[in-house]
Amino acid sequence: MRVVIIGASSGMGQEVAKLLLDEGCRLGVAARREDRLQVLKQLAPDRVETATIDVTTEDAPTRLRALIDRMGGMDLFFYSSGIGKQNRTLTPDIELNTVNTNGMGFTRMVGEAYRYFAERGEGHIAAITSIAGTKGLGPAPSYSATKAFQNVYLEALEQQANARGLKIRFTDIRPGFVNTDLLSGDFNYPMMLKPDKAARQIVHAIKAKRRVKVIDWKYAILTPLWRLLPRPLWRHLKL
Numbered sequence: 240m241r242v243v244i245i246g247a248s249s250g251m252g253q254e255v256a257k258l259l260l261d262e263g264c265r266l267g268v269a270a271r272r273e274d275r276l277q278v279l280k281q282l283a284p285d286r287v288e289t290a291t292i293d294v295t296t297e298d299a300p301t302r303l304r305a306l307i308d309r310m311g312g313m314d315l316f317f318y319s320s321g322i323g324k325q326n327r328t329l330t331p332d333i334e335l336n337t338v339n340t341n342g343m344g345f346t347r348m349v350g351e352a353y354r355y356f357a358e359r360g361e362g363h364i365a366a367i368t369s370i371a372g373t374k375g376l377g378p379a380p381s382y383s384a385t386k387a388f389q390n391v392y393l394e395a396l397e398q399q400a401n402a403r404g405l406k407i408r409f410t411d412i413r414p415g416f417v418n419t420d421l422l423s424g425d426f427n428y429p430m431m432l433k434p435d436k437a438a439r440q441i442v443h444a445i446k447a448k449r450r451v452k453v454i455d456w457k458y459a460i461l462t463p464l465w466r467l468l469p470r471p472l473w474r475h476l477k478l
């Protein structure tokens with residue numbers, strides 16, 4: 240299987256890349272930090288192509304197409320890029336950078352993968368979004384809002400693909416807190432998951448072609464309950 244992973248330079252994207260290499264997949268790995276991608280390349284030089292891609296730039300879709308060409312095609316697109324910070328003082332840069340990366344960047348790259356699979360007639364798009372999209376989170380307004388955007392965007396693409404008779408599958412992966420660079424030093428998070436353990440569940444969900452997968456089971460129980468909390472109660476929660 241030929242898999243493109245955007246955001247493979249660290250965290251869950253990197254762990255998923257290692258697991259897929261163990262399974263014999265051919266990978267196209269992308270992110271901004273080329274040196275980190277070279278670590279993956281060294282694991283299987285003849286099965287890994289690398290590309291320096293910043294999802295916030297306009298040439299990112301062209302770079303994605305060039306990577307797909309170098310791989311001779313793509314069967315699975317796995318999107319793991321993202322940034323997230325707490326922003327209790329609502330610093331504008333943090334809010335806007337998050338929208339640019341998780342909103343604009345996501346739309347740019349998932350959209351290009353969708354158009355590629357539309358031309359081909361079939362394919363599979365999987366993306367790590369988050370449980371943070373379940374409700375608006377006061378400590379991280381733009382992070383939670385962009386994650387909700389990602390959840391809804393995938394739902395919309397699925398409906399559009401079906402209406403167009405395209406055989407494109409979608410997997411929305413929603414982890415709870417995972418111990419990666421994204422969270423480092425931000426806060427002492429509860430029920431933290433290990434990235435390699437989360438990656439194993441991600442690969443399993445992708446192979447099973449799950450539509451939505453919350454990781455792990457504890458968060459799968461908790462998140463529907465958050466959704467049920469009435470607005471007057473949610474408004475006064477001190478997170």
Ligand SMILES: NC(=O)c1ccc[n+]([C@@H]2O[C@H](COP(=O)([O-])OP(=O)(O)OC[C@H]3O[C@@H](n4cnc5c(N)ncnc54)[C@H](OP(=O)(O)O)[C@@H]3O)[C@@H](O)[C@H]2O)c1
Nearest residue numbers: 246248250251270271272293294320321369416417419421
């Ligand atoms: N950690 C958690 O608790 C948690 C929970 C739920 C969901 N998530 C989501 O999981 C995804 C992966 O994050 P992670 O936790 O594995 O953290 P991570 O180790 O920080 O990984 C983030 C990845 O995104 C890439 N990235 C960031 N900005 C980019 C840009 N402008 N262009 C291209 N790539 C970019 C990074 O690569 P470069 O810096 O090299 O570009 C890196 O490979 C994110 O979408 C995150 O929101 C994380």
